[in-house]
Amino acid sequence: MAERTLSLHAAxxxxxxxxxxxxxxxxxxxxxxxxxxxxxxxxxxxxxxGPFLSEALAHVHRLQLMxxxxxxxxxxxxxxxxxxxxAQARDPLEEMLDSVGGERRxxxxxxxxxxxxxx
Amino acid sequence: MSAGxxxxxxxxxxxxxxxxxxxxxxxxEAEHARWTAGLAAGDPLWPRLEEKGLLxxxxxxxxxxxxxxxxxxxxxGPRTHVVVLSRGRLRMGPETARDVADFILSVPGALExxxxxxxxxxxxxxxxxxxxxLRAEWGSRRLRVxxxxxxxxxxxxxxxxxxxxxxxxxxxxxxxxxxxxxxxSPLARAxxxxxxxxxxxxxxxxxxxxxxxxxxxxxEPSLDLLRRPDGxxxxxxxxxxxxxxxxxxxxxxxxxxxxPGPRPPEELAGxxxxxxxxxxxxxxxxxxxxxxxxxxxxxxGLLELGRAGRVSYEELPGREAVQACLAVAQGEHHPQCASxxxxxxxxxxxxxxxxxxxxxxxxxAESPLCAARMGAFDALFLRFSDVKNVDEEAIK
Numbered sequence: 001m002a003e004r005t006l007s008l009h010a011a012x013x014x015x016x017x018x019x020x021x022x023x024x025x026x027x028x029x030x031x032x033x034x035x036x037x038x039x040x041x042x043x044x045x046x047x048x049x050g051p052f053l054s055e056a057l058a059h060v061h062r063l064q065l066m067x068x069x070x071x072x073x074x075x076x077x078x079x080x081x082x083x084x085x086x087a088q089a090r091d092p093l094e095e096m097l098d099s100v101g102g103e104r105r106x107x108x109x110x111x112x113x114x115x116x117x118x119x
Numbered sequence: 120m121s122a123g124x125x126x127x128x129x130x131x132x133x134x135x136x137x138x139x140x141x142x143x144x145x146x147x148e149a150e151h152a153r154w155t156a157g158l159a160a161g162d163p164l165w166p167r168l169e170e171k172g173l174l175x176x177x178x179x180x181x182x183x184x185x186x187x188x189x190x191x192x193x194x195x196g197p198r199t200h201v202v203v204l205s206r207g208r209l210r211m212g213p214e215t216a217r218d219v220a221d222f223i224l225s226v227p228g229a230l231e232x233x234x235x236x237x238x239x240x241x242x243x244x245x246x247x248x249x250x251x252x253l254r255a256e257w258g259s260r261r262l263r264v265x266x267x268x269x270x271x272x273x274x275x276x277x278x279x280x281x282x283x284x285x286x287x288x289x290x291x292x293x294x295x296x297x298x299x300x301x302x303x304s305p306l307a308r309a310x311x312x313x314x315x316x317x318x319x320x321x322x323x324x325x326x327x328x329x330x331x332x333x334x335x336x337x338x339e340p341s342l343d344l345l346r347r348p349d350g351x352x353x354x355x356x357x358x359x360x361x362x363x364x365x366x367x368x369x370x371x372x373x374x375x376x377x378x379p380g381p382r383p384p385e386e387l388a389g390x391x392x393x394x395x396x397x398x399x400x401x402x403x404x405x406x407x408x409x410x411x412x413x414x415x416x417x418x419x420g421l422l423e424l425g426r427a428g429r430v431s432y433e434e435l436p437g438r439e440a441v442q443a444c445l446a447v448a449q450g451e452h453h454p455q456c457a458s459x460x461x462x463x464x465x466x467x468x469x470x471x472x473x474x475x476x477x478x479x480x481x482x483x484a485e486s487p488l489c490a491a492r493m494g495a496f497d498a499l500f501l502r503f504s505d506v507k508n509v510d511e512e513a514i515k
Binding site for chain 2: 069085108
């Protein structure tokens with residue numbers, strides 16, 4: 001399979017973008033990255049050059065946008081991750097009264113038994 | 120006064136203008152030119168656009184913050200839970216069904232449970248239905264259960280089983296051809312229609328749905344159709360013609376409920392249907408939780424979140440897949456989505472990006488799902504703008 005080596009300036013193609021592009025190609029292509037001063041040397045199958053550069057450019061643009069919009073989006077994501085996933089409280093009646101919990105457990109056990117028997 | 124930084128899109132000789140929270144207005148080219156040049160105070164357009172916050176001086180950041188909070192912080196958890204009871208040779212057992220139900224009920228807010236593959240694991244399906252019914256009653260939870268079935272429907276005894284617990288039937292068509300009415304069922308209320316390469320006659324299908332008594336139908340492109348070069352165009356055409364023929368479509372209803380208006384924040388629609396984690400979770404027959412139904416097909420368990428009964432809902436934010444889904448769901452993180460007129464109404468889900476483009480982020484510019492959605496939204500907004508008075512009852 002013919003290979004091609006690209007020389008890309010690190011200021012235009014940061015390492016995160018090149019790594020993301022290489023990962024996006026997955027098992028379709030083996031990509032070798034090497035830093036040479038201010039540039040990266042990227043060796044990959046010729047057929048993968050277009051998809052690789054497309055992914056890398058998309059990621060460069062995405063990184064710029066994320067830096068720009070981070071102050072807007074970060075609070076919403078942080079809120080969701082820190083406080084958004086609270087679980088529904090358990091039924092207080094069941095917690096307070098053993099008899100209620102007991103009756104309900106027995107009812108569920110009967111249902112399970114019926115399902116195990118395939119009825 | 121300036122127009123303000125709103126998104127716009129040319130549609131059918133007019134210009135659709137959309138605010139950040141989803142307020143929108145269709146302008147003529149001349150009106151759009153006046154708007155972008157700066158309206159004079161006495162311009163008849165002024166009150167129309169001011170009411171919707173589409174004037175530069177209306178950029179009220181407190182109001183935008185409140186709308187964003189209603190849309191984001193008002194989120195109380197995924198609403199749709201797809202339980203796959205059978206898949207290949209796998210069947211969900213009753214104990215696993217109980218663990219899955221307990222997990223679903225630990226998610227706060229109103230819940231919709233959709234049972235997929237129920238017929239091949241009927242005893243577990245009925246256990247799940249009855250258990251969910253009991254627990255919802257005990258805990259005063261708002262819960263609706265849907266059972267999916269093909270157009271042939273379910274047998275009479277099974278229909279009667281489901282009817283005892285208020286379960287409704289969702290008729291599913293995958294890659295169908297010409298129109299065909301589903302078997303009549305008193306429980307059939309909704310449909311899920313996956314447009315395929317051979318699907319034709321949207322008007323005939325719309326008539327068949329009405330005849331079958333379906334109150335609404337979700338029209339989606341099949342993944343196979345999206346993988347064809349002409350797939351997005353064919354889907355968009357089908358969608359537009361079905362809407363024009365009077366089909367009541369679920370995403371269209373959702374868009375109407377997403378537009379800010381005189382309604383309490385809790386009635387504002389949640390995240391776009393099908394969005395991983397934010398709108399949907401799915402469960403496979405072994406009780407493994409996935410970020411959405413589409414994620415079940417993602418190889419390598421990339422979007423798997425653990426097993427019901429062993430992982431709690433509160434632990435989900437610690438999962439990398441959940442963090443990725445939340446980051447990807449922000450339109451502002453995508454070069455094309457950030458400036459898209461339909462951004463308030465659309466998310467390209469991680470699971471769809473992985474299925475179609477092989478990466479979680481995807482690339483909207485080349486995404487067939489983006490192209491299909493754009494076509495569908497174009498049809499939708501053209502239709503909305505042609506309907507002078509949107510029936511509030513229809514919105515509900």
